[in-house]
Amino acid sequence: MSPAPVRRTVSAVKRRLPRRWRIALRRAAAGDRPWETPSVRELCELPATTPLLVHAGGIADDRALGGILAALARLPEFHLALVRTDADGAAVQELIRRAGKARRRVHEVPRPRRLTPAFLASADLAVLGFAPEGDQPAPVPAVLDAYRAAGLRIVAGNARPVREYLARHRAGELFVPGSVPSFVKAVERAWDRTAEAPEAAEPTVAPFEAGTPGPWRALGAGPVRLGLGTANYAGQLSALAAAISAARPDVGVELVVAKPPATFRYPADRYLHFPAEHQLDVQLDQIRRVLGAYTHLIVDAFRPVLGRLNGDDVAADLPALRRARIKVALLAHGSEIRHPGAHLERHAESAFRDAPEDLRERLTVVAERNRRTAEESGLPLFVTTPDLLDDVPFATWAPLVVDVDGWACDRPVLERARPVVLHAPSNRWTKGTDRLLPQLQELHDRRIIELRLVEGLPYSEMRRQVQDADIVVDQLVIGSYGTFSCEGMAAGKVVVAYLSEAAHRAVGVQPPIVNATPTTLVKAIESLLDDRAAATALAAEGPGYVRDQHDGRRTAEVFDAFLR
Template sequence: MTSSPARRLVSVMRRRVYSPVRTALREATAWRSYSTVREACGLSDAVPLLVHAGRIVDDRCLGAIIDALPRLATYHLALVHGWTGGDRAAVEGLLRRARAAGVDARVHRVVRPRRLTPDFLAAADLAVHGFCRPDGSSPLVPEVFDDYRAAGLRIVAGNARGVRDYLVRHGAGEVFATGSLPSFATAVRRAASVPTPADGSDSAPTPADGSDSAPVPAGRAATAPAPATPVPASAPAGPSGVPTPWTPLGTGPVRLGLGTANYAGQLAAIATAVCAARPAVSAELVMAKPPSSFRYPADVYLHFPTEHHLDVQLDQIRRVLSGYTHLIVDAFRPVLGRLNGDDIAGDLPALTRAGVKVALLAHGSEIRHPVEHLDRHAESGFRDAPEELRARLTTVAQRNRQIARESGLPLFVTTPDLLDDVPWATWAPLVVDVDGWACDRPVMERSRPVVLHAPSTRWTKGTDRILPDLQELHDRKVIDFRLVEGMPHDEMRRLVFEADVVTEQFVMGTYGTFACEAMAAGKLVVSYLSESVHERVDLRPPIVNATATTLVKTIESLIEDRATAARLAAEGPGFVREHHDGRRTAAAFDAFLR
């Protein structure tokens, strides 16, 4: 007869051997005990519920979706899975991840019914899929998408060409940038705000309005919305979680891509202005910059050296050709990486074949011809530019003009002086945050006015021409002169607020972003303007016109007549709001985006 300890040992061994089998069998038959996914999760109708009913092991982005749940404070997630070893093991890993993120109480494992019916899924609010694959391949649309639609669920899925085409064709949901937590959270809110047709018919998606909170689904009790996350920052090299102020790329009729220079943040400002003016437009901005550069808002950051890497280029090709209906090409730079060369010309055939509508955008040296500028302006800054640089910029301007002419694409310029170089272009004014630069500090009241000069590049501002005279006025205690270079943007704003006079440029003939910011702050701006250029666009900026040779007399006259100087400075905020708050710029792109 077997001893009692031996019997106990055999019993323990049996439990160890058969426990996994028993668990699997128990899970495989558990579906019979509930009729809907919401019932399986034990949730009331008042709780927003996301459901994932595809193969868990095939969806590599579910981990990121779980990581995003803290941004969706009221949402629960149901993982409907099979009882095969692969799915069960994958779910266990996801539950561990949910515990680490502090959302394990909102993630539910549900054994997949033998037959997945629309009635079973319909009790959820949204369906989610990720599609982030380790090999970078573009996935096919899974059959479960048809089940989701039959259940009346809108779908939030990772951005891939086949998936996006499916959602656009059926008006069935929203896409998000795989791996981006704010992008997923925003897509969920947008999908929840657009009801699915009750009859399940195919219909065009309602254009997104860019709002950050979604209405409570019909028949549900109102709950506090999750904190707003208006835009994704979806870049492998970008700062995740940083909100950007334009409508994130969706599945609507106009999906606008912008890239890749974003000089002085102008591309970001244009994206914001266009989305604010046109609710049907969603946007994605890709910015290629060296890691050490100042960063302006963008959805995707490509560190400039890696733009040549094959995997980065292939990712960019998939992003642009499968995601955008319209594209604003910034500074003639390539948008598909560097496979096709170092300018946009090599990318145009692929963009045309993909049916992407393209516009070109220029800001300055990429289109401004040095020789012609020297002929037009006695004060031209190209006289100070190194000869090698002047020759290179001449080549660049000639090449880009040829691209613009031969392509026949719409061309936009952000400063009116560039119409001298490309007279067929459309002026799309520089955009600044007028309210963000508002300052109530009065000007010209101190005995020694504070005069600020902050060049980005000295030869483009004429710095070396004016520096001796401004220093001499400072030494005579006529002014308090401050030269600032390489200062972070927020610190520069503080210095502008403290100034009375901002001297911008004295060699180009027009005003730039910094002058607009100074005018918005109510500061007196002194700069060299070509009057004929600004008359062409019916523009009379409240800027004191001066050259390097007349600057001293100009400043002395402003000090003598402080009241007139202060009145001129007071006109600045109104002028910038009228021409440079983004409304006029968005209107310039109307025909292109229509």
């Protein structure tokens, strides 16, 4: 055999060897020590000139890692090494699959027995998503120490323990978890500073993102300049802005939402990243914008509107708003004003039976504080569900707003022998899910109904699920119907929820909803199936009711006096 075919055969064999063996052969050929642990760059088989990011923290536990993979499409020169344990294999494969065209620049790297500085140092930057859940305290990830020991500048998600760590050590840049533009900018800043000393710059995070303006008239287009902010639960502020703008040609609107970027699902003029509200420059910017531009302001969920350096509720903002002669109204939706103890006394099957004790205590403090703010300020208070009038009887009902036409459906209900019953809790304890689920599961197992329990679906898929259902089961433990019930009625479905009849009589409405609790749910559904004609007639009333009460016209009228 001639030398050329022999060389080609040897090369083919080498390519089939594990990467560690190939690296050892190259080192031996170069006179280096082949037995040393290969670096992360060697395992990726990348030249020293290729920009390399490394992620060596827990793969499955990093809830913001998916956003980092998505951002690679906008960082075309960068490769990413995912250092994984054997248990991370499935999670890594799913992440790489979701990386799309960028997946060729994502490298699986087996984690060595010890995560040494020598192993990591060949990368250019270290990354960490790290998005802790809710208000639960979280420790600083230990991998940050390994990154620093390797001399790597760190690009990390902006969570309090990480932010404090990077500030203390002046070790990196912050981005907003879930925000692709924020991560890209953080990587670019870190790349520009890799040649600087570690203490050259404080960690930073861009506090604002441009919004996606909705169907409302821009601020300044009329004599009334209305600001709205900042919670936007279920997109209700976006819907309210559109409704008021449609009804009042003299009103221009600006909507500012201050939440984590993963929840930026609804239109707004500006998105204020939730952690950035604690920054002084952000607070000063908000003060200039709000006090210098608005004539009217609707404060959502008692959230602060001038940043959080004054505190975590709007009370401390009110003196400045008064001095600026801004007309202020308060808007409440639920737990920020619903008193747990009073609710437990009024309702035998109250949702607060299922709430953890520490949460009940925290919500009690919040509800009492906010009621005190409303009473002492004398500001007009609006609530979006009638049951809240039991807690604040001096408030005014401003009905929830839904896109009636967007949920419309011509699929007939209850024609299937085994009807589809849909339950879609956004928060299980507030819906009574754990109490009602065994009842529905029993009916499903007896093949009386087909149960569909769905959680965390995007808007378009949730709409498809509602339109395909026969019966929509909403909350059975609160006392009023919410957005999901309105959507079910708009789609012409039979809706089951627990209603406080006195509260709804007080506002003059009788929604076409089957009233049930977890205890009476099975009987209610069996009655619907025993008289399908009556149930179908009830469902047919839903679209008309929602159009009359919840398409935004009545809600805009409620705010008329405030906006004069």
